[in-house]
Amino acid sequence: MRVGSDRVRIAIIGGTGFERILASGEPMLIGTPFGIPPRITLGEIGGRRVAFLPRHGPEHGVPPHRINYRANIWALKSIGVERIVSTNAVGAINPDYRPGDIAIPADLIDFTKCRKSTFFDAAPVTHIDVSMPFCPEISGLLLEESRKHAPVVRSGSVMAVTEGPRFETPAEIRMLRALGADLVGMTASPEAFLARELGICYCPLCFVSNMAAGMQERVTAKEVLEMAERLYPLIDAILKGVIASIPSERKCGCTVPTGGP
Numbered sequence: 001m002r003v004g005s006d007r008v009r010i011a012i013i014g015g016t017g018f019e020r021i022l023a024s025g026e027p028m029l030i031g032t033p034f035g036i037p038p039r040i041t042l043g044e045i046g047g048r049r050v051a052f053l054p055r056h057g058p059e060h061g062v063p064p065h066r067i068n069y070r071a072n073i074w075a076l077k078s079i080g081v082e083r084i085v086s087t088n089a090v091g092a093i094n095p096d097y098r099p100g101d102i103a104i105p106a107d108l109i110d111f112t113k114c115r116k117s118t119f120f121d122a123a124p125v126t127h128i129d130v131s132m133p134f135c136p137e138i139s140g141l142l143l144e145e146s147r148k149h150a151p152v153v154r155s156g157s158v159m160a161v162t163e164g165p166r167f168e169t170p171a172e173i174r175m176l177r178a179l180g181a182d183l184v185g186m187t188a189s190p191e192a193f194l195a196r197e198l199g200i201c202y203c204p205l206c207f208v209s210n211m212a213a214g215m216q217e218r219v220t221a222k223e224v225l226e227m228a229e230r231l232y233p234l235i236d237a238i239l240k241g242v243i244a245s246i247p248s249e250r251k252c253g254c255t256v257p258t259g260g261p
Contacts, residue, residue: 007080008042010243011051013072015187018087018228021236022052030078034070034116038062040079046244051081055187064164064186070116073194083201083246085138086191087235089224090159091212093173094182099227102146102238103154103206108133109181110189113163117190119197126197133192135201137252138242142205145241149234157182159206161189170214184212199255205238207231 014021025043029036041052053072056062076084092098110117120126146153160181162168168176168184176184188204195202209227210219 008049008051009080009082010048010246011053011076011081011084012045012239012243013084013086013191014052014054015056015087015089018232018235021087021239022050025052028079030075032071032074032078034074035068037068037071037075040075042079046240048243048246050243051076051079055086065112065114067187069190069194070119073191073198073200074119077198077200081200082250083135083138084191084195084203085142085239085242086188086202086204087239088159088185088188088204088206089209089228090183090185090206091167091210091219092182092208092215093160093177093184093212094157095215097154097182097208098152099208099210099223100231101152101154101208102150102234103157103183103208104139104142104146105134105157105159105183105188105204105206106139106155107158108188108192109158109160109176109179110193111160111162111176112189115163115190117193119194128193128196130193130196132253133196134203135252135254137250137254138201138203138246141242141245142203142238145238145245146205148241149237154182157206159183159185159188159204161185161187167219168213173212173214176212183208196254201250201252201254205235205242207235
């Protein structure tokens with residue numbers, strides 16, 4: 001692909017159960033200073049050119065703590081991506097939430113431990129503002145489109161992100177609830193922060209796959225995958241509607257005057 005002459009402005013990062021959203025298209029393998037991310041597929045959704053990156057690899061083989069987040073975000077930036085919509089399976093901490101609910105989070109609490117979470121490892125020392133960690137423009141579009149398709153849509157949620165790959169303990173969930181978290185997942189950090197460092201708009205589309213530890217008898221990966229399969233048509237419809245409605249010009253304030261590819 002001629003990166004400079006055929007840029008793709010919108011990308012989807014597909015999470016658990018959504019590795020097939022863009023089933024056909026032009027595959028690309030992109031090298032970055034941080035390694036090689038999973039193969040990116042270029043295609044069309046809703047009349048728009050879109051890049052699709054399977055977060056865990058095409059066969060869901062990379063656990064959340066081993067994902068090369070820097071390579072993923074850098075590769076998308078290098079082909080011209082300005083907006084990212086991600087799909088995220090999450091557990092419900094808020095007892096009012098239920099499996100099958102769609103949630104558009106507004107804030108994030110980062111409890112990850114061992115991940116490379118910044119591009120700014122050297123001088124000049126750089127600090128980014130994350131007062132609004134998710135793009136308000138994309139968030140509004142996701143909320144509007146979700147309400148057209150989903151019976152229950154949660155907005156303004158706070159998502160906690162843990163290291164994984166294990167699920168949380170009941171005590172950890174009680175702690176996160178006390179801190180104000182409604183949801184818990186394993187991948188929105190450092191994705192959101194790396195995207196902001198490169199001036200890319202980012203917002204997750206979450207689906208509740210289970211109640212968190214201590215709120216049901218046990219938590220299994222099987223139920224997460226089963227819920228992803230059940231909700232696939234719904235998520236697919238929301239993504240197609242959002243991508244078709246994203247305006248050409250950004251007016252959200254997510255851009256940051258920093259370096260990058």
